[in-house]
Amino acid sequence: MESENPLGQFLRARRTLLRPEDIGLKVSDRRRVPGLRREEVAALADVSFDYYVRLEQGRARHPSAQVVEALARALELGPDAAEQLRQLVRPHAAPTRTHSSYRSEYEAVSPTLLRMPADWHRTPAVGLGHGLLVLAHNALGRALFAGHAHSGDLLRMVFFDRGARDFYPDRERVAENAVAALRPAAGSGRPDPVLVRTIGELSVRSPEFRRLWARHDVRRKTCERKRFRHPLVGELTLDYESMTVNSAPGQQLVVYQAAPDSASAQALTLLGALAAGAGPAGSVAPAAGPVVVPSQV
Missing domain, CATH: 3.30.450.180 (Beta-Lactamase)
Incomplete structure (x- = not known):
């Protein structure tokens, strides 16, 4: 089942999959967090750490188009994943279904x-x-x-x-x-x-x-x-x-x-x-x- 915060769920999943070494970050032997930390994604996207935390927690749900594109670049999303991120931010209105479809x-x-x-x-x-x-x-x-x-x-x-x-x-x-x-x-x-x-x-x-x-x-x-x-x-x-x-x-x-x-x-x-x-x-x-x-x- 999907959560009531699909945007936050998506951001957490994608930053977990991105390895620090893939983007040139040095990895410490003490590092225990898989993927990127929230503060690292925030820095890469040039947004404040507090704002990024609010996005993941669902307390901010409507980032600007510029922030969305910056997050897509920071998380190194491909075209399909980037489009998915845009849809999570601005989902389409549910159409009225008719017997023809x-x-x-x-x-x-x-x-x-x-x-x-x-x-x-x-x-x-x-x-x-x-x-x-x-x-x-x-x-x-x-x-x-x-x-x-x-x-x-x-x-x-x-x-x-x-x-x-x-x-x-x-x-x-x-x-x-x-x-x-x-x-x-x-x-x-x-x-x-x-x-x-x-x-x-x-x-x-x-x-x-x-x-x-x-x-x-x-x-x-x-x-x-x-x-x-x-x-x-x-x-x-x-x-x-x-x-x-x-x-x-x-x-x-x-x-x-x-x-x-x-x-x-x-x-x-x-x-x-x-x-x-x-x-x-x-x-x-x-x-x-x-x-x-x-x-x-």
């Missing part, structure tokens, strides 16, 4: 996610919603993630599926990136009961998720090379590109590709052939059943 407590699939990948016979594609829920997929996208207890929920798959460590050779990095990709949605200032329950369930059931969530890493899903160990076709090394869906904020289309004429491309061709019997080639469908997150954990 949400149905009850699960996301409606954007028509774009259903139409766009229809003819991509050699390219796995999945449509993701808040919390990395799989809202739609083409046949090859379905086949890539098939066979897991949580194939329709990539976040739960990473932390709850026993086979995830075999499926993802770099599973620890995948877990870190998944949690970091969840942060922008959770810190957007837009209340989302499904996302709140997802975070609550993961926090209760997974010590690893709790540890990673406490770091406040922020890294939007964009593009990366990812390795898979598929039970049917073996090792795959795929590059993915994540594209946002402007007609459905928060949803994204993730497309995976193999290098031309590579072993991974041959494996994808084989996977497509094996998946051909599951439906018409190139078909795109919503994930099986409505995506509903249980209210109890």
Whole structure:
């Protein structure tokens, strides 16, 4: 569960992760505080120590834009983390949800996610919603993630599926990136009961998720090379590109590709052939059943 002082929580987490030697500070053998001290961050940001303490304690909640940018530089935040800091200071107003964008407590699939990948016979594609829920997929996208207890929920798959460590050779990095990709949605200032329950369930059931969530890493899903160990076709090394869906904020289309004429491309061709019997080639469908997150954990 998130605290009532998300700005202070974020600042504490980020200064704890920044090592003094990374910014040229000498480290004493007597130093017992992990990361930076509050007075060090205050000095780096050129704000008073008292004011910085009030920010962390929640007694000051609306620093100026200049202070926010100075804190981002002092904490050496990347672009995504810096944007998260700005949103924590000036959160967006919660929009009024209508039936056109949400149905009850699960996301409606954007028509774009259903139409766009229809003819991509050699390219796995999945449509993701808040919390990395799989809202739609083409046949090859379905086949890539098939066979897991949580194939329709990539976040739960990473932390709850026993086979995830075999499926993802770099599973620890995948877990870190998944949690970091969840942060922008959770810190957007837009209340989302499904996302709140997802975070609550993961926090209760997974010590690893709790540890990673406490770091406040922020890294939007964009593009990366990812390795898979598929039970049917073996090792795959795929590059993915994540594209946002402007007609459905928060949803994204993730497309995976193999290098031309590579072993991974041959494996994808084989996977497509094996998946051909599951439906018409190139078909795109919503994930099986409505995506509903249980209210109890």
